[in-house]
Amino acid sequence: MINKSGSANWKGGLKDGTGTVSTESGVLDAENYGFAKRFEGAPGTNPEELIAAAHASCFSMALSMVLGExxxxxxxxSTKAVVTLDKKDDGFAVTKSHLTVTASVPGATAADFIKAADTAKANCPISKLLNAEITMDAKLA
Structure with missing residues (x-):
């Protein structure tokens, strides 16, 4: 089993508050995020962008593995993931992640590539996460 972590801190209300997000590796170290960055297009990171980057990178590695097999x-x-955040009656929801992939694979036919891409899409760990059970421990300090 491999465990990796990310953390976030938030201070204040939804629209006037601010937060930071960090990763165990230090790639993100107290990177600021907030309402305007998430919902109003202000520059900076947001949760959906981070999910998109994770999905694109995971899928690319999985595709490499499937092609190798x-x-x-x-x-x-080269993979781009676009994560869609929609407003629903019961609040916001991430409703999809769309992968666009272009690859150069010597010797592979279009059919070989599509089969490998479909397999990678179905089996990359982040694709599976998007349908995973979510558990939680919560306590009031």
């Missing part, structure tokens, strides 16, 4: 090695895999 088929005897292929990609020269290049």
């Amino acid at each position: 088929g005897g292929f090695t990609a020269d290049d895999i």
Whole structure:
């Protein structure tokens, strides 16, 4: 089992508050986020952008693995994930993640590539996470 962590801190109300997000690796170290960055297009990071980056990078690695199992090695895999946040009757919800991938894979046919991409999409850990059970421990300080 491998555990990786990220953390966030929030101070204040939803619209006037501010938060920071950090990753165990230090790639993000107290990176600021807030309402305007999430909902109003202000520059900076937000949870959906981070999910999109995680999904794109995970899928690319999974595709490389699946291609390798088929005897292929990609020269290049470029993936963009677009995560959609929709307003619903009961609040906001992430409703989809759309992957766009372009790859250069010597010797692979279009059918080989599509089969590998479909397998990677279904089996990359972040794809699975988007349908995962979510558990929680909560306490009031």
